[in-house]
Amino acid sequence: MWQSMLMISTFLMAGNCKAVNKVKDLNDDDALNTLINQVDPTRIGNFIEQMTLLPRNTQSDWMGEKETTVKQMFRDFGMEVVTKKYKVLQCFPKEVNASLTEVLKENGEVLTTYREEGDAEEKILPAFNAWSKSGTVEGVPVYVNYGRKEDYEYLTQTKGMNLTDKIGVARYGKIYRGDKAKFGKQYGLKGLIIYMDSADYNPSGVDPMPNGPGLPDTGIQRGTLKDNFGDPSTYLYPSTKYAYHEPASVYEDRLPGIVVMPINYKNALPLLKNLTGEVVEDTWQGGRNDDVQYRYGPGFKDESAGKTLRITVNLEYKIVEVENIFGVIKGAQEPDRWVMMGNHRDTWVHGAVDATTGLAALNEIGHGLKMLQDGGWKPRRTIVLASWGAEEQGIIGSTEFVEDYMTLLQEKMVAYINVDVAASDQKTFKPAATHNFKPLLKRAAKGANAPQAKYDNMWEQWKAESAEANPDLDPEFAPKIRDLGSGSDYAAFINMAGVSCVDLTVSGPYYTYHTEYDNYQYLSQYADPGMRGTKSVTEVAARILFELVTEKLVPLDANAYVAYIAHSIESSSLQDDLEDRGLNFDMLQKSIDKFKDSAEKYEQSREKLLQSTSRKHMEMRRFNDQMLQMERSFIFAPGLPGRPQNRHVLIAPSILNSYSGSLFPGLFDSLYLAQQSGSDEDWNQVEKQLTIATWVTRAAARALSSDVFPN
16 A cells, blocks of 8 residues: 555656746846746645655655655756765664563562554654663653753752662753753663653643644654764764774764653653652643643652652664765856755654655755756856755764765855755744854845735744844844754754855744654644745745855855854853953954954955956955855864864854754853863863864954965
């Protein structure tokens, strides 16, 4: 049955890709309008429905059909198809006794067993957290709220609790799930259960699927736990066919090292009901409609005294082949300068929102580019549409590619546009980017339709929703642009190669994230009815891509970058914190001032060149290369302390939440640790990171200068 569905799906996709109306004799203005106006929400919906018929994890048979479909899709768009394959380590549930949670009597007798099974007929794997430690652990349970560092600190410091050898019960949300496990291990937990609390994923007033967007109590979030990206057995080098894969005794140090089990709310509720100890404070209370009064634990109530909790996780690690697929249109004037837009095609289950909305955006832009090529249009620079493999288990496919082509990317890449989840709702446009994208993002948003009909364009919606969510944000820096973390395929491009990046999404409540309920029904009825959010993000992405490949001077802005840095430092307590310790903040401030001066001079000269009627190719090329090298200047080859993959000194994932970005993370993170410990060693690290931050900021200023050996 399912094989027939695959054949039908592949046929429909191939036919759909060819349904392109031709236009002729396009100039750039006509081409841009054509690219934007051809985006079709009906085609988006049909595409996503077909692509989500069956799950698409890396191990599924359906994944091979999907790869064939994407290749044919790119060919139908008139693109050269290039593939890059890597042999990577991944983990999957064992077929027998994949995982279970048990409540034991004092004598060891099993009282209750909860299994989180998949669905063999529907090709759904048993629920698991990738890179969990395998094994069986037993202990008394303790409720750890969201598993944030401050939650563990509250339990151990305020409540005086010893968490050693306990099993934590954490709810999903607030931070990256891998950080919940990382902090749990740091505080002594031997195991961790993570569940999707109804207060967060099916709150009061929201009906569960299929009658509403809420998550049914049986829903389970899957997800990776690694706090690094790429193949852990080929750390910092690519998993090519000839690559040496380090043994488990080496790469296990890069994994969480704790047994972690995801369960559903239905199975979590009996555990929560029977915990002993004090009633939790209000901000820790979960549940819906007074399901249960949460308690901290540790252990079960008196009537359940002597009971323990046992969790078993059985994962197998194996080398599998993953494939990155590229559709290429070579540039007419600058074929050696690349602009890339990418999305990952693997999902945990059906993945209608994550990440098939992004793949639909890629499909729409491919349709538009086909129309432009048929009209005789050619991009100035090379366009690459990328379909990444194995993102969900830790951003593997794109990272291996970046490691493999690092030198060429640093020489040739202009920018990377990421569209993972195009739309999980229609409420808030939430771009994350290097801040040289700011003016381009504004223009693109002004030229795109808004998902909500009450706004004239995406810019108006972005401003309004951002003001509501961030009322204290300085108007100069509104609407909000998020810092890049490490949550998707842009991670290796910005953190390792120093390529300017933007990640585009419209978001809101996303109750079915990484569950079996993230399907076409959820997307079409609740998350993005009419595909208006996906359409809007596609239009923004199309305009950004178009300007980057057609404008003679790369439309990124140095002034916006340095203004953001200066404002962020001024609005922090960094100066006071450093000077209280007798450290020289002034040297960093002077580098920022130098960067600001160089950026202003660069943009003034660039504006003159734009107005000139005698622009020379090599002069424009020099200005463009200066912009690219400005971003590369923030790369420090040894990486951040303890994080050699994170080489971008200005922006990197926060040590407290890998999903979010942090400014000058080496400096601010080391300052946080030094203030916590008070040790001279940690304060020496602060001084070292201050030196590095000062140096790379000055290097960025030099990149924008036309002088020989500028100061």
